[in-house]
Amino acid sequence: MDERYIGEINKGVEPAREGEFPPVLLGGGRGGLRIDPPVILAPMAGITNYPFRSLCRGFGAGLYVSEMITARALVERNPKTLRLAAFEPDEHPRSLQLYGVDPEYVGRAVEILVGEGSIDHLDMNFGCPVRKVTRKGGGAAIPVKPRLLARIVRAAVGQAGSIPVTIKFRIGIDDATQTFLDAGRVAQEEGCAAVALHARTAAQLYDGEARWAAIAELKNAVRNIPVLGNGDIWEAWDALRMMRETGCDGVVVGRGCLGRPWLFRDLADVFAGRSPSNPPRFGEVMQIMQRHARLLVAWSGERNGMRAFRKHATWYTKGFPGSARLRGDLIQLDTLEDLDRILSRADPELDFPPRAMRFARGKSSGTQRVALPEGYLDAREDDTPPGADAEEAWSGG
Helix, strand or coil, X not given: CCHHHCCHHHCCCCCCCCCCCCCEEECCHHHCEEECCCEEECCCCCCCCHHHHHHHHCCCCCEEECCCEEHHHHHCCCHHHHHHXXXXXXXXXXXXXXXXXXXXXXXXXXXXXXXXXXXXXXXXXXXXCCHHHHCCCCHHHHHHCHHHHHHHHHHHHHHHCCCCEEEEEECEEECCEECHHXXXXXXXXXXXXXXXXECCCCXXXXXXXXXXXXXXXXXXXXXXXXXXXXXXXXXXXXXXXXXXXXXXXXXXXXXXXXXXXXXXXXXXXXHCCCCCXXXXXXXXXXXXXXXXXXXXXXXXXXXXXXXXXXXXXXXXXXXXXXXXXXXXXXXXXXXXXXXXXXXXXXXXXXXXXHHHCCCCCCCCCCCCXXXXXXXXXXXXXXXXXXXXXXXXXXXXX
């Protein structure tokens, strides 16, 4: 990779040495998974559907997790949920993220998934910071009550059998209410195969820099299962820095791959001891965009597929010279023909701009005061599940 594409934060970072970062092993025996390189695609609502997973998988190995589904909706056989929970024949291993707040429904949902042979790995989301979820006691509020968290995790692990179960969570509600060490302890005691920490609080949302020091603290506290780090993996070099600074066993990639699915190629390179290639010129980016759009159309029809692609189109083009005018047209896409026509006006020889390497994409920054049910922090030993309205289909964390 040309020096101009390596920002100051990653100057001097070397590719992995042989044997430095072994594969992550999730579980053991017949149901265990070997993740090599130790890279996982984070579940993202409306994004990590089959077309996006397929596109990313084409660039490099790893574990590619589906978008989140809710336990109650799966048990009730909601058609949209069943659609999101489905995998294509070429997908292996099959990794799904489940969100639930009631141990009974979580157990029944996992029983369905395992009984139907649908999954090879189950992840559980306890990091959602969305206000309408936390104010009902769901999402990132659940780890505030470790006994409730333990009941939910126990229900999932108990029904999963040989299928490895992992959980993902944040540092806590805010700086005053940090829950990540308790969550890691619960996961280890209840038989999880690994934990993943998004190194921000729910109050931070996606603001500022991820606090990698918390990942190191969790790794020191959780010794018997792998610890995965999540937050600010914008370039492949970031993954190596995170693992070397924190001692974590693998990385979870979220917003960094939006409009940059070749990040998984770069990750494969640095973990194999190679320097990554230069980012693609705009002509190659256009080809990737067209492939992505066609996958979406084949999966959900032209109308729905192209509307879903609009947000991706803005991420793909962000940072290229003159792309603002291009994005103005791309956000109104309705057909594949529209896409081809708009892109035909662009210059395929444009180099990828070095300043765009770390442009934030996806969910915007900003902080919040986390909404919780009245008196929630005064009853942290309570293990009563919140109501069904805490299980709306929101993802994130």
